[in-house]
Structure formats: structure tokens, C-alpha cells
Amino acid sequence: MYEPLTERSAIELAERLRLFPEDASLSCREIGDGNLNLVFHIVNTKDGHGIIIKQALPYAKVVGESWPLTLKRAIIESQALRTFASYVPEYVPKVYYSDESLSITVMEDLSHLQIARKGLIEGKTFPLLSEHIGEYVAKTLFYTSDFGMNQQQKKQLAQQFTNPELCKITEDLVFTDPFFDHDTNHFETELRQDVEKLWSDDVLKREVAKLKRTFLTKGDALVHGDLHTGSIFASETETKVIDPEFAFYGPFGFDLGQFFANLLLNALSRNEQDRLPLFSHVEKTWEVFARTFSELWETKSEEVYAKADGFLEDVLRETFTEAIGFAGCEIIRRTIGLAHVADLDTIEPFQRRLDAKRHALRLGRELIVHRSTMKTMNEIKRFFEKTSLVNN
Numbered sequence: 204m205y206e207p208l209t210e211r212s213a214i215e216l217a218e219r220l221r222l223f224p225e226d227a228s229l230s231c232r233e234i235g236d237g238n239l240n241l242v243f244h245i246v247n248t249k250d251g252h253g254i255i256i257k258q259a260l261p262y263a264k265v266v267g268e269s270w271p272l273t274l275k276r277a278i279i280e281s282q283a284l285r286t287f288a289s290y291v292p293e294y295v296p297k298v299y300y301s302d303e304s305l306s307i308t309v310m311e312d313l314s315h316l317q318i319a320r321k322g323l324i325e326g327k328t329f330p331l332l333s334e335h336i337g338e339y340v341a342k343t344l345f346y347t348s349d350f351g352m353n354q355q356q357k358k359q360l361a362q363q364f365t366n367p368e369l370c371k372i373t374e375d376l377v378f379t380d381p382f383f384d385h386d387t388n389h390f391e392t393e394l395r396q397d398v399e400k401l402w403s404d405d406v407l408k409r410e411v412a413k414l415k416r417t418f419l420t421k422g423d424a425l426v427h428g429d430l431h432t433g434s435i436f437a438s439e440t441e442t443k444v445i446d447p448e449f450a451f452y453g454p455f456g457f458d459l460g461q462f463f464a465n466l467l468l469n470a471l472s473r474n475e476q477d478r479l480p481l482f483s484h485v486e487k488t489w490e491v492f493a494r495t496f497s498e499l500w501e502t503k504s505e506e507v508y509a510k511a512d513g514f515l516e517d518v519l520r521e522t523f524t525e526a527i528g529f530a531g532c533e534i535i536r537r538t539i540g541l542a543h544v545a546d547l548d549t550i551e552p553f554q555r556r557l558d559a560k561r562h563a564l565r566l567g568r569e570l571i572v573h574r575s576t577m578k579t580m581n582e583i584k585r586f587f588e589k590t591s592l593v594n595n
């Protein structure tokens with residue numbers, strides 16, 4: 204049954220599904236710019252109305268057929284979008300249709316918005332981004348956790364979202380390969396000395412090992428699993444989170460950590476005077492997350508220990524520490540691992556790019572190693588400045 208779609212067969216599929224009026228005149232373009240999947244944008248040229256058909260390939264697009272990858276990720280993605288929509292419909296695209304045998308999700312066209320990473324690289328700030336993402340993360344985590352849903356149902360949901368192949372990608376590419384001399388890594392020859400220093404840093408490795416263990420074992424809630432700024436569409440007023448094919452039952456701090464890291468990666472690409480909006484986004488995301496999660500905990504939790512003195516504070520503290528450590532791993536892997544980010548890779552001139560990447564490696568390390576002693580999110584700015592010192 205499965206066959207990769209073409210622009211022609213994607214239009215035929217849209218017609219068969221009757222997603223447009225009978226007299227529509229459809230055009231289609233494959234616009235996928237991610238690492239893994241095909242994305243078809245189909246538009247009715249008569250009224251400009253569009254839809255998106257996303258299809259998984261049986262391999263990782265960025266590497267090719269030599270890296271086979273489960274098609275099951277498409278059904279995980281459509282089910283995750285639907286699950287998240289039940290808690291935060293305003294922050295996810297509508298799913299119109301999905302088909303497991305074709306590995307497709309047909310969804311709302313968000314082309315009126317811009318991928319946040321692209322906008323941030325252009326210097327935009329998206330004023331509501333952190334407020335929206337803080338609320339999105341708080342609600343999706345709380346409502347899918349043992350605090351916000353029936354604990355028996357949670358176990359069933361966790362089973363449904365068992366996602367071993369995609370988790371393995373993260374275990375390798377985020378938590379392992381960048382910290383060893385592995386052939387998936389790639390980086391500028393000029394960074395070799397800095398990278399080798401990292402590979403021989405036993406203090407760092409011990410801390411990354413603990414973070415990897417947390418990722419492997421801690422099933423707090425249904426996490427998005429790949430919440431970087433390329434997975435977020437935004438405008439001045441709207442925010443939508445796409446691409447949850449890495450969703451699984453993971454630690455509370457994971458999505459926050461990925462998001463913080465990608466904000467900081469953008470800050471690393473900017474001149475000093477233009478970084479403040481990114482630090483503000485990090486602080487605001489945490490503030491909104493902690494406030495929303497606490498309100499839900501106090502008003503909606505059915506867990507008897509939710510009322511235990513200090514328990515909420517303990518959970519928030521643990522989430523905060525995890526998020527900072529995960530952010531450090533994500534910063535390092537996006538600098539020297541397999542999957543880079545345009546924020547760093549497009550910095551010109553070359554010397555400035557190298558400086559920013561060295562800064563990224565120092566910042567990532569400090570966040571990982573000192574995560575337990577950090578008390579407030581505004582300390583991230585202090586670490587950022589401390590690690591920018593040229594003679595560091």
C-alpha cells in the first residue's frame with residue numbers, strides 16, 4: 204500500500220479525500236525542509252486556500268536510504284497532534300485526516316505564519332512566543348502526567364506513544380555521539396582542538412551520562428520530543444507547534460530544555476546589543492510554565508500527594524534543573540553533531556562563526572555541569588556572558 208507521494212499523486216489524494224470544492228484548481232509543491240519527511244503544500248489557486256500533506260519516508264531524508272527509519276512515526280505524529288489539540292487547540296495545527304498505511308497526516312496550512320527559527324534569524328522577536336510556549340508546555344505536560352490524568356489511562360497512553368526508533372535518534376544524536384569521536388559528528392576543522400577538549404572532559408561526560416539516563420528512564424508526561432524553533436510557526440500574535448513525531452513519555456524538562464537551547468543558539472548568532480529579547484523569552488517561558496503548571500496542580504490535580512507541603516516546589520525545581528542540562532546537550536549537538544542549525548551555520552564572516560561556535564561549546568558545557576546550582580532563569584544570561592570571554 205505504501206508509496207511515496209509525488210506532487211501529482213498528492214493532488215489526486217486531496218481530490219479523493221474531497222478536501223476542496225469540486226471546481227477547485229489545485230497546485231502542489233513539495234516544501235519539506237526538515238531532516239526527515241516529505242511535506243506537500245496543496246493550494247486552490249482560485250481562492251488561495253491550502254492544506255498540508257506530510258508523509259514519512261522509510262528512511263531519514265537528510266542521510267538517505269542508508270538510514271532506514273520506521274514509518275510508524277507518521278501515526279505517532281498525527282496522534283500526538285490530536286492529543287495535544289485536546290489540551291491546547293490554539294497552539295497546534297488542525298488534523299483533517301491521517302492514514303497509517305500511507306504514513307500521511309493531512310493538516311491545516313500554516314503558511315500565513317513563519318517558522319520561528321527563520322524569523323529569529325531575520326532579527327524578528329515574536330513578542331508572544333514565550334508566553335504561548337510556556338502555556339503550551341505547561342498544559343500538555345500537566346494533563347498527560349500522573350498529576351493531570353487518570354493514572355491507569357496514563358499508562359495506556361504511554362504505551363501508545365512508545366517510540367523507540369525516534370528516541371534512539373535523540374539518545375544517539377543529542378546525548379551520545381557529540382561527546383565522543385563519532386562519525387555522525389561534523390564541524391569545522393578549526394574547532395578540532397575545542398571539540399577534543401570536550402571529548403576528554405570526564406566531569407562533563409559524567410553529567411551528560413546522568414542526563415541521558417533521565418531521558419531514557421523518566422516517563423513523566425507526553426513530551427513533544429523535538430521542540431526546537433524550526434518546529435514552531437509564529438507571528439506577532441499567533442504560535443503553532445508542529446512536527447511531534449518524536450513524541451513519547453519523557454521527562455518534564457525535555458521540551459523546555461530544547462526550546463531554551465534553540466533560543467540561546469539564536470542569541471549566540473546575534474550581536475550583544477540584540478540578544479536581550481532571547482534572554483527575556485527564556486525567562487518568560489519558564490515564568491509562564493511554572494505559573495500555569497502550578498495553577499493546574501493546585502486546582503486540578505487528583506493525586507493525593509499534590510497537597511503535600513513542598514512537593515510542587517520539588518517537582519518544579521527538578522524540572523528546572525533538567526531543562527538547563529538538556530539545553531546544554533542540545534546546544535552542543537547543534538554545534539558539532541549531525542544536525543546543525545542555520546542560526547550558527549549562516550554566521551558571516553567565518554571567524555565570527557567560529558567564535559560563536561566556541562562560545563556555544565563553552566556555554567553548553569557550563570549549563571550541563573552547573574545546572575544543579577542554578578537558582579533562577581536569569582542566571583542563564585550570566586553564564587552566557589561569562590562563557591563569551593575570549594580567553595576562557
Ligand SMILES: Nc1ncnc2c1ncn2[C@@H]1O[C@H](COP(=O)(O)OP(=O)(O)O)[C@@H](O)[C@H]1O
Pocket residue numbers: 234235236237238239240241242255257296310311312313314318433434445446448
Ligand atoms: N502545517 C504546515 N503549514 C505550512 N507549512 C508546513 C506545515 N507543516 C510543515 N510545513 C513546512 O514543512 C517544513 C518541514 O516540516 P516539518 O514538520 O518540520 O518536517 P520534518 O519532520 O521533516 O522536520 C516546515 O519547515 C514548513 O516549512
Ligand SMILES: CSC[C@H]1O[C@H](OP(=O)(O)O)[C@H](O)[C@@H]1O
Pocket residue numbers: 237238239263265372373376429433434446541542
Ligand atoms: C536524522 S534526524 C536529525 C534531527 O532531525 C530532527 O529534526 P527535524 O525533523 O525537526 O528536522 C531531530 O531534531 C533529529 O535529531
